[in-house]
Amino acid sequence: MTSAGKALDRGEPASVPAGWEVRPPDFVGVGTARSGTTWWDELIHAHPDVHRVPGVPKEVHFFDRYWDGSWSDAAIPRYHASFARPAGGLAGEWTPGYMVDFWVPPLLRRAAPETRLLVLLRDPIERFRSGLTLTENRLTLSWTPRAAANGGFQRGCYADQLQRLWGVFPREQVVVLQYERCVADPRGELRRTFEFLGLDPAPADALTAPERRVNATRVSKAALSEEQRAALARAFAPEVERLSELVPGLDLSLWGPYGLGRGSRP
Amino acid sequence: MTAAHRSARNLPLTVRARQGAIRVLRAARKIRGHRPPGPGKSPRVPAGWVVAPPDFVGIGSQKAGTSWWSALIHEHPDVHRAGGQPKELHFFDGYWEQPFTDADVERYARYFPRPPGGSAGEWTPSYMIDFWTPELVHRAAPQARILVLLRDPLERYRSGMAHTDDMDRRSLGRQDAMGAFGRGLYAQQLRRVFAAFPREQVLILQYERCRADPQGELARTFRFLGLRDVVIDPARFDRPVNATTARRVELGDELRAALTTAYAPDLAQLATLVPDLDLDLDLWPSVQATSR
Numbered sequence: 048m049t050s051a052g053k054a055l056d057r058g059e060p061a062s063v064p065a066g067w068e069v070r071p072p073d074f075v076g077v078g079t080a081r082s083g084t085t086w087w088d089e090l091i092h093a094h095p096d097v098h099r100v101p102g103v104p105k106e107v108h109f110f111d112r113y114w115d116g117s118w119s120d121a122a123i124p125r126y127h128a129s130f131a132r133p134a135g136g137l138a139g140e141w142t143p144g145y146m147v148d149f150w151v152p153p154l155l156r157r158a159a160p161e162t163r164l165l166v167l168l169r170d171p172i173e174r175f176r177s178g179l180t181l182t183e184n185r186l187t188l189s190w191t192p193r194a195a196a197n198g199g200f201q202r203g204c205y206a207d208q209l210q211r212l213w214g215v216f217p218r219e220q221v222v223v224l225q226y227e228r229c230v231a232d233p234r235g236e237l238r239r240t241f242e243f244l245g246l247d248p249a250p251a252d253a254l255t256a257p258e259r260r261v262n263a264t265r266v267s268k269a270a271l272s273e274e275q276r277a278a279l280a281r282a283f284a285p286e287v288e289r290l291s292e293l294v295p296g297l298d299l300s301l302w303g304p305y306g307l308g309r310g311s312r313p
Numbered sequence: 314m315t316a317a318h319r320s321a322r323n324l325p326l327t328v329r330a331r332q333g334a335i336r337v338l339r340a341a342r343k344i345r346g347h348r349p350p351g352p353g354k355s356p357r358v359p360a361g362w363v364v365a366p367p368d369f370v371g372i373g374s375q376k377a378g379t380s381w382w383s384a385l386i387h388e389h390p391d392v393h394r395a396g397g398q399p400k401e402l403h404f405f406d407g408y409w410e411q412p413f414t415d416a417d418v419e420r421y422a423r424y425f426p427r428p429p430g431g432s433a434g435e436w437t438p439s440y441m442i443d444f445w446t447p448e449l450v451h452r453a454a455p456q457a458r459i460l461v462l463l464r465d466p467l468e469r470y471r472s473g474m475a476h477t478d479d480m481d482r483r484s485l486g487r488q489d490a491m492g493a494f495g496r497g498l499y500a501q502q503l504r505r506v507f508a509a510f511p512r513e514q515v516l517i518l519q520y521e522r523c524r525a526d527p528q529g530e531l532a533r534t535f536r537f538l539g540l541r542d543v544v545i546d547p548a549r550f551d552r553p554v555n556a557t558t559a560r561r562v563e564l565g566d567e568l569r570a571a572l573t574t575a576y577a578p579d580l581a582q583l584a585t586l587v588p589d590l591d592l593d594l595d596l597w598p599s600v601q602a603t604s605r
Contacts, residue, residue: 112487198488
């Protein structure tokens with residue numbers, strides 16, 4: 048089954064609380080799947096100034112269906128309808144597929160030109176493994192191990208995706224976070240996230256149990272063989288090298304084989 | 314009851330139903346017997362012919378005229394193909410799932426019998442996309458000349474979507490669009506090819522250039538393959554084989570603009586990676602965003 052024809056965006060919220068205003072989102076998370084985005088999105092929404100209308104999901108998937116070029120700017124108000132908030136408050140969503148879907152960044156720019164973009168990246172090999180677990184348990188007609196492997200690889204080519212994003216949005220409107228860093232120092236990285244969003248960072252320090260992980264896969268984890276890990280490490284090497292040039296703050300010591308030495312092939 | 318059973322009982326019904334269905338499908342696959350990866354039986358070796366790794370392997374790109382170009386290469390009197398052998402062997406397709414061994418190296422060579430002094434090869438345009446494949450091709454055929462035929466990524470995308478539509482007899486979706494787009498990220502793919510093979514072992518051709526000057530580009534291909542100069546009957550150039558017969562998928566202006574923007578970074582890298590490509594606007598209209 049493909050997603051064709053299915054109304055993938057989750058539609059308008061049931062009702063907007065009285066006194067709230069509807070505006071474009073203040074922030075949109077655009078990447079990346081299997082990298083802790085549900086966890087991070089929850090932490091952001093724990094901030095007292097961030098609001099979400101009941102019924103609006105973390106992932107709105109508003110732009111998924113426009114791969115066929117059927118977009119019209121008339122759809123924009125429908126997107127904004129998901130982002131009501133009391134005056135002075137912030138609202139946003141996080142659909143991790145937006146960054147890999149080539150048609151999405153330009154549409155997002157048209158629908159929310161001022162929005163801040165959040166990108167959470169994870170060691171591409173670990174992301175690949177985690178995504179495999181998810182794919183393997185998803186029953187689709189077109190699924191083959193080969194297609195799943197290629198899809199998982201493409202999603203881990205972060206440099207390509209960031210370059211496409213930066214071709215459409217100014218760089219200062221995009222923050223790139225590292226999942227492993229968020230795990231190691233959740234309060235520090237959350238402060239950074241709040242500051243980027245123009246929020247008071249203080250609530251990050253007060254947060255209780257920020258290490259709680261949501262959406263961890265509940266099915267048995269796929270394992271990669273030694274050979275597969277090595278093949279992935281070699282195939283991702285040029286992509287990780289480009290990424291580290293594009294995002295100088297990236298800490299490669301947190302990413303398995305790439306921590307041994309920048310630019311060296313594992 | 315084991316811990317695994319207990320945790321399975323906690324899963325939502327839909328997930329459990331899916332897992333059950335997958336188990337049934339996998340069991341059915343086992344009963345039918347697991348199909349070994351790659352092509353069928355290797356050909357019978359004609360008397361006096363020898364078996365060796367391929368002299369050339371075409372690795373890309375899908376929907377870029379590779380069937381046409383492969384057929385023209387096989388017009389050369391010194392290029393041989395044992396009876397019944399397909400253009401695309403897909404030998405390496407299954408080796409993501411299964412380890413590649415020295416026995417597989419030997420098995421690959423068996424697909425390339427040729428009379429002494431002759432040349433043999435194959436062209437599977439998806440080898441370049443499968444990230445595990447270029448280094449396996451190198452392991453199985455370290456001396457092989459590598460052929461890559463590229464086409465304007467927008468046209469490739471359009472043709473690829475028509476191809477998918479035709480093959481699967483189902484409506485297209487987001488995954489197809491993502492897949493078709495990824496197959497046009499040539500610089501990303503070539504980085505892996507150049508990590509496996511020395512540059513001088515790889516020839517990168519452009520479909521549009523081959524169409525404009527088939528005689529000249531074919532002569533270039535023959536020289537690269539170490540073949541003697543032979544003039545091929547121009548009547549052979551006319552008909553590209555395997556042209557998609559499906560209804561032509563047209564890209565609207567909106568999609569065309571989105572693709573142009575999205576391909577721009579990869580095309581800029583391609584220009585650096587392969588400086589002798591003719592990336593001008595007349596040949597590849599989608600280069601627009603890169604050069605302006």
